[in-house]
Amino acid sequence: MLLHAIWLAALAVAQDQESSQEVVTLTNSASLTGADATPTLSLSDFSASTFPTGTMSGISMNTGGSNGTASITSTSDPLTQIVGGTRTTVVSGNMTASTTTSARPTNTQPCNNYPEFCTRKYSNVTEVCAHNSPFVRKNNAGSNQALGVTQQLNDGIRMLQGQIHYVNGTLFYCHTSCDLLNAGTVEDYLREVTTWVAAHPFDVITIIFGNADYEMKDANGNPLVTSKNYVAPIENSGLKQYIYQPPKTHMTLEDWPTLGELILSGKRVITFIDYNFDTDAVPYMLWEFYNMWETPFSPTDADFPCTLGRPEGLSENQQKSLLYMANHNLNVKVSIAGATLLIPNTIELNVTNGVNGSGSLGSMTNTCISSYDRPPNFLLVDYYNSGPFNGSVFEVAARANNVTYNRKCCGTASSATVLSEPSVAYLGLVIAVVVAVMML
Known part of the structure; x- marks a missing residue:
């Protein structure tokens, strides 16, 4: 024995x-x-x-x-x-x-909060993603979260996503415009993430870098901002030592290691970029749409269809062989002086981030399971701490994973009240902020 x-x-x-x-x-x-x-x-x-x-x-x-x-x-x-x-x-x-x-x-050791996940492939786990994770600014039209990234990770968020802009040679997390919401440099944000990763050796996280200025060109007509621009902030923040480099640039469901293998190797961070990838120069930063597809992006349709959004043209068989993300952040379209801006529909968060009912995260997840015989790998949400009860988005993920959600969520009472009861008055306020910014 x-x-x-x-x-x-x-x-x-x-x-x-x-x-x-x-x-x-x-x-x-x-x-x-x-x-x-x-x-x-x-x-x-x-x-x-x-x-x-x-x-x-x-x-x-x-x-x-x-x-x-x-x-x-x-x-x-x-x-x-x-x-x-x-x-x-x-x-x-x-x-x-x-x-x-x-x-x-x-x-008995949890991997990403559950012992059951240790022997599951990275591609066989459903995690909650904080949409525009860095954008935490009370009463700002560009905000998408109420709690900072350290608290997000403490609460159970395991995918971080954010929109990035290139300003005077530096990458910043900015929503639409750095005049609307500037959450600081990518390097500073990643430094905070690295501190959390170092203190949590049994957790695997994913980061999607939203390269918002991908259309910018240099003097020779070449893309100005590519994955090469992200090397400096990644290395300066200390994150590089934790990043997993896949053996292939195009990973199918079967290619991914288990969470346990990632944890034991010490390479516990997976990185993707949405546009202007350069895997020759930065092999550890995968092109998102060569490895993952998404449902319709920035949805304004409360029915949340589980259909292909990005990239276009994938066959059903290709969809079933890749990771996929359910975009479940409901938006309101605001048109001002000919410009259009999408802002979070905070009024409907108790429904949108719910477990059951029309328009809920739980309902969309079930629709996706019926369509593809497996749940989404990532559930992208705004204000993850808001919903019909504390931790409702994590309850949806737990059900998709066939595990029992028994954690405490979310954050502290004082910091979680920013949008705990979203209202029409709040929506009116953020629209007013948008007007002020657009008139500058």
Whole structure:
């Protein structure tokens, strides 16, 4: 039984990558009692001097009591689960030990808040996305969230998206115009994200960079702002060390690793850019629309059809092979002096961010499941902290993931009241702000 526990400990850090001969030493601190005992393990039960770059087919060990130490030599047998699985392995020469016992460890360490996610592929999890995550400004027409990015991540947001503009050689998070809402530099925002990522080693997050100035040209007619412009803020913020570089520029559902594999590798941030990608220069920043599709963007239709929005022209089979995002942020179209601006429809948030009913996030998710036999990977919402009850958007995601939502949401009482009761008066105020900006 001890042999089985040690072998399962080895499974906890195996990586399905290229062959290697590196050796890693793990310590199993699980206690076993009884012939059929099922050990309960967490990722924190294992310490490793070096994670293997390959996978393994054999172990050598000493068996000094209930705590064992295993030296693992990586070879070529793919083992990709954090915990679990059965194998036959060679121990100390020609002796063969079968690990077909029914005892099986239970992982207690959550990955993205749920232990069940550790062995799921990145492409088989539904997460809530904060639309225009940086735009947190009370009574501003360009705002899309009420709580800052650290609180967003604390509450369970695992995808961050935002519109970026290039001003005097620097990238800023600005909504429509930096005169309307300037949330600061991309570097400063990413520095805050990096601080959170460093403090949460069992979480995987996704960032979509909205390259709003993709049509700008330099003196030679070439795109002025591409993914190359994002390298400096990414590196200066410290985020680069956590970014996962996929083996392909076009990843299908089957190509993505599990959350556990990403976590154990330390590469726990996935980055996309919507326009002007350059994967030759910046291979870790994928083109969004080569790897993911979206339902209609900036919707004003409260029915929220789960149909293809961007990119155009994908076949149904192609849609079913890629990640996809449900855009569920209801907008109001405001026309002023010939200009048109979309602003969040805050009046309807209790419906839009709801679990049930026409126009709700839950209803759209169910429609998507019926159409594509799987839920969206990302649910993009405004003011995620608002809804018919605290955490309603996370309840929708939990149901899509077939897990139980039991977390506390959202933020603090004082900071969450900014839009907890959106009103017609508020909508009138933000329209007035728009008028003032457009008249400048």
